[in-house]
Amino acid sequence: MKQYSAVTLGIIFFCLSACDNDIIDLKDERHVRVYQDDKAIACQDTGQISLATHGKLLVDKNIEIHCSQKGHDGMNYTESCGSETGSINIFTIHAKDLHTAESLGFSQLSDLPDAQLDKQCEFKVISDVRKYGLINQLRDQYATWKAKKAPDYQFEFNMNFSDCPSFAPTPNVKITVSNNAIDTVYDLDNETFLTNINHYMTIDELFKTLHLQLELTPIEAGLHANTPKLAPVFHNLGAPKQYFIDSGGKDCDAVNYAISHIILPEN
Structure with a gap:
């Protein structure tokens, strides 16, 4: 390192x-x-x-x-x-x-x-110091999230690409997770349930995706495409609130992830 x-x-x-x-x-x-x-x-x-x-x-x-x-x-x-x-x-x-x-x-x-x-x-690519600093931050936040032991929850999610100007904007969606798997994805912009949900993730799957992308050593990783040097931010529950990773390829792989309005079931 x-x-x-x-x-x-x-x-x-x-x-x-x-x-x-x-x-x-x-x-x-x-x-x-x-x-x-x-x-x-x-x-x-x-x-x-x-x-x-x-x-x-x-x-x-x-x-x-x-x-x-x-x-x-x-x-x-x-x-x-x-x-x-x-x-x-x-x-x-x-x-x-x-x-x-x-x-x-x-x-x-x-x-x-x-x-x-x-x-x-x-x-x-990002330096080893930044890479492993972000990996350690991600691990700590994941431990906070896992401590909630929440197999069922809802959250709003958006994923957009900063290096793909011709790409159609991705919708803001509400994802419902049941027993640690996606149950439904609701398009908040068009007010309809999506039938193709293959590209959406649970919060646990997002953690794993971010961790792998960091291990692959991207060219940038941080808060947002406009502020890549700032650290990503997380909810009190541990889940990512805003995260940016640019893998550095020619295709659409500079991704802004955003999660909001997490709802856990009441105990």
Whole structure:
């Protein structure tokens, strides 16, 4: 959990420039980029494996991630629907964890000499100090929430993307949770119950989502897209009130989460 100095960052920058996709040396610490094919198929919106899905494999084995990004394997593919795309999920990890990562199906990125990626990714993400400070804050607040032992509750929720201006605004909804699972999602803006609730989360699931996104090391994390340096805020119950995370990809992945009007059943 180190925050690198300007001199140290210069050393990393030199190695990243010189070594490209190979081992990244930093004094007595060595890092390496690993990848997996994300199975994306041209003209298909489903089936692609997300960064979070592959990243969770590493996190579950206590492998520290210093950068997560989408990339391309550098090979040529036919431009037709149904063909492979060459899209890959790339992670920067400690070299000591390479063997474990390989046992999970990852390969070293240096196996792909023409791979396309952001070679400055490691410099754009939040510092380890901020990352683990936010993770510890999240854990403490989750403990407060879990102490309520509330399998049934209601809350109002909104999730919007600050890096997706053409994306239709997401509605403000009221989510009813019964026995720790979503029962109904009510669109407060249009005054109707939603039938497709697959993308909505319980408060417990939101905690897990935020924790994983922090473990993947985003480029920004804080209160809001307009104030990313400020700390997220939480309700007295422990649940997040306002939280912002920007994973740094090209797609809509800079998310503002907002929770309000939490109602717990009376004892």
